Amino acid sequence: MxxxxxxxxxxxxxxxxxxxxxxxxxxxxxxxxxxxxxxxxxxxxxxxxxxxxxxxxxxxxxxxxxxxxxxxxxxxxxxxxxxxxxxxxxxxxxxxxxxxxxxxxxxxxxxxxxxxxxxxxxxFFLASSTIEALFFEDVADWLESVDIRYTPRVKFSGKSGFDHMFDFVIPKSKVASERIIRAINNPSRSTAQNLIMAWIDTKDSRPESSESFAFLNDNEKTIAGNVTEALRNYGITPVAWSQRDQFRERLVV
Incomplete structure (x- = not known):
């Protein structure tokens, strides 16, 4: 096994x-x-x-x-x-x-x-009645503003037979592998664990070189170190929203 x-x-x-x-x-x-x-x-x-x-x-x-x-x-x-x-x-x-x-x-x-x-x-975490822009929309707007092509809301079936939803998929190019993104508005142990299990369950059904990224909202609070560490331990690249521009080159190609 x-x-x-x-x-x-x-x-x-x-x-x-x-x-x-x-x-x-x-x-x-x-x-x-x-x-x-x-x-x-x-x-x-x-x-x-x-x-x-x-x-x-x-x-x-x-x-x-x-x-x-x-x-x-x-x-x-x-x-x-x-x-x-x-x-x-x-x-x-x-x-x-x-x-x-x-x-x-x-x-x-x-x-x-x-x-x-x-x-x-x-x-909808932290989204009050006066806030129109949600984190998913923020990520989508940024991807478009820096000319990163993507397909939104893609569902993959895992090895378990269960389905998992990912927010954005950037298709494979001549120089880069497929990149699969989930936008996490409330980074926590629970939301990280949910993504980790979704990625573990689906990665074997994706091309071997596929990469997983987690966009983490740090507008309201600092992201706990154990959240980013857990993601990295399972091959998921954490992207703090405040540092998103550092990852543009990995996503735009």
Whole structure:
């Protein structure tokens, strides 16, 4: 068994062992080891139906953003939210993020719902009602301003069979390999871990020379050293937003 196989097996073992189940009448509460932006364990809910299962966040994701002053009251924000949800096959039902599943694809749909919730939390972290530009948009604007070509919002299937969304892919050129970027608005142990596992799971399905970059928002706070160290340990290049120009030459070719 390769080192990557061992890492993936260890990840799924951690995920299984740290997941807690609680019955709430017709619903089952699933507490995951993933942390939200408040460092609380992320919870989702499942209910058996005649045709399979319904999985939902119970409306907690959008309610939390609303209570934090981040309203989905502009076309731009609604478009970004829908792009995230569509990428993972998640629907918005009133205030809930929701997906249906069968016994065969329950694990995949559960994974997709969790990843969508984490993406929404990170995308709108620290975004008040007076701030229009989100970090994803900042990165996209910068890439365009320095003539770096890219494809946005690309989803790759990992070795596990699960899907992972990356924010930008810069295609291979004659002199440079494919470069895969995720923009992390709230750099933390949890968001770094999420990217690391996504990269480990998908890198074997990409060309051998493909590189991974993490754009880290340091506008509001200093990035912890253990975050950048963890990323480097798994072959991911951390790019602090304040130092982005130092990496232009690696990305523009």
């Amino acid at each position: 390769s080192e990557i196989d061992l890492l993936i097996d260890g990840y799924w073992r951690w995920l299984r062992d740290k997941t807690a189940i609680k019955q709430l009448k017709d619903w089952t509460e699933i507490t995951t080891p993933y942390l939200d932006r408040h460092n609380d364990y992320l919870q989702i809910y499942a209910r058996k139906t005649e045709t399979g299962f319904v999985l939902t966040d119970g409306g907690e994701t959008l309610l939390d953003l609303k209570q934090s002053g981040c309203l989905m009251d502009s076309q731009k924000r609604q478009a970004i939210l829908q792009t995230i949800l569509n990428g993972f096959g998640i629907e918005q039902q009133d205030t809930e993020l929701q997906v249906t599943a069968t016994s065969d694809n329950f694990a995949l749909r559960k994974h997709n719902l969790i990843q969508a919730i984490l993406s929404v939390h990170d995308m």
